[in-house]
Amino acid sequence: MVGNQLNTVIEAVPEPMLHLDAAGLIVASNAAARSLLGDWIQGRSYAAVLRQPALLGRIETVQADGNPGEARFELADSAGSTQFRVRITALRGLSETPASLRPDSARFPLLLHFTDITHLREAEEMRRDFVANVSHELRTPLTAVLGFIETLRGPARNDEAARDRFLSIMEDEARRMNRLVSDLLSLSRVEAAERMRPSDLVDLRAVLDGTLAAMRPAAELTGNTIVLHTEAVEAVREKGQGEAPRNLILGDRDQLMQVFLNLTENALKYGGPDRPVDLTLSREDGSGSMKGKVIRVDVTDHGDGIDPQHVPRLTERFYRIDTHRSRAMGGTGLGLAIVKHIVNRHRGRLRITSEKGRGSTFSVLFPEA
Incomplete structure (x- = not known):
């Protein structure tokens, strides 16, 4: 009875969900899960359906010890790849054997909840690219300025013409860095208020x-x-109006x-x-x-x-x-x-x-x- 009620709740959830019994068979799935993995999954072993070692290993661990866990699951097709975070929860209340009497080999039934985190991954990639680009944009003028400083302290110490030329270039590079920092701050403010x-x-x-x-x-x-x-x-x-x-x-x-x-x-x-x-x-x-x-x-x-x-x-x-x-x-x-x-x-x-x-x-x- 409790299992049937759980399956009804699962079917109402918009994100993919799977209900595994203690033997690791998929005994219930919702429409989102069947759309993601296929209609054929009912009654199949989770290992035959999911087939990704990191996720399979985590499921096995939670089945054994009953402690919640999570793992990543990725699906790829011609349109690209979609990455999910899978939360794995042991259904202790549905175990047929009381916890105090369970043998070490007994397994817990599980609930698997899939959440699409592709946008989070893409945002993280954008953040990394942004940091790399900013670092590059700042490193280039900084390297030039440091190089000219070294030259002015050495070979061009007493060369007035070279000093004036190098100082002019250093000023241009410093102004460039200032413009970059100003635009970065402006972009940050605009994004915060968007x-x-x-x-x-x-x-x-x-x-x-x-x-x-x-x-x-x-x-x-x-x-x-x-x-x-x-x-x-x-x-x-407007007709009849002069403005x-x-x-x-x-x-x-x-x-x-x-x-x-x-x-x-x-x-x-x-x-x-x-x-x-x-x-x-x-x-x-x-x-x-x-x-x-x-x-x-x-x-x-x-x-x-x-x-x-x-x-x-x-x-x-x-x-x-x-x-x-x-x-x-x-x-x-x-x-x-x-x-x-x-x-x-x-x-x-x-x-x-x-x-x-x-x-x-x-x-x-x-x-x-």
């Missing part, structure tokens, strides 16, 4: 005006022009400025000198998960464009198409990762379109407030 949607009303037109004012001096140095296009928005007027609709979203003004400063700076860098950069503000109907009206900003350069194979990875941390060129331009490899997290926090979308030889457009879409 699930908390901003609640302030922000006018995107005002944010773009601020971006234009901040970036114009840098554009003039390289012969670029930055043009803000708002015709599409200004043309949308164009406001471009309000729920947002964090400082973070939104960071998004458009980053995208505009990238457009200036990679669009090339003496070429325009276009900022276009428009409104459109939402689609998919973005319902209602959407405010859209396109940042377009007219440079060499991006090879399509690189586009899906541009928002990954430290991903660079041309590492040397990016570093020479002062890039840390974190800018677009920061942009992506800020856009996510605002429940927006980031789209990237590019064509070799014709430039790139980074589009940001936000739900209208």
Whole structure:
């Protein structure tokens, strides 16, 4: 009776579960377990079904001593591998023999509970990759600075021209490390707040005006022009009213400025000198998960464009198409990762379109407030 009730409970659990009797046979399984392992498992020995030595050994130990245990179980197919944590619990109350009378060879019936931890493994791999990338990014300039210090203390001690040249390079490397640390802190803050949607009303037109004012001096140095296009928005007027609709979203003004400063700076860098950069503000109907009206900003350069194979990875941390060129331009490899997290926090979308030889457009879409 108790066993039947247990099996009913098992069937209701959404995660895979197996009930083994004292002989190690699978006497009950739920739909999730049968979907994972196959419909044929009922009545079979756990050893014939699970077939992974670490898990089999742990099951045998728990069957013998009755103490809870856990192990890993991994399934691989053409789509990839899925890793489970398997919790193994002895069902002492279902043992047919009282504990005081059990012979040493007696076994406990067991309950096996499978939990998918693939996402935890992937997160750990991402963390390791991130730490390795940060270490590499810091080690390179630090090695250069230490090398120049050693040279200045030795062969170039009295060489004024060499000293000035080396000090200039050391300053560049120190500034590069400072930018990296600053971007790392910024990324950390953005990730920490990503699930908390901003609640302030922000006018995107005002944010773009601020971006234009901040970036114009840098554009003039390289012969670029930055043009803000708002015709599409200004043309949308309510009948009988003289004012164009406001471009309000729920947002964090400082973070939104960071998004458009980053995208505009990238457009200036990679669009090339003496070429325009276009900022276009428009409104459109939402689609998919973005319902209602959407405010859209396109940042377009007219440079060499991006090879399509690189586009899906541009928002990954430290991903660079041309590492040397990016570093020479002062890039840390974190800018677009920061942009992506800020856009996510605002429940927006980031789209990237590019064509070799014709430039790139980074589009940001936000739900209208």
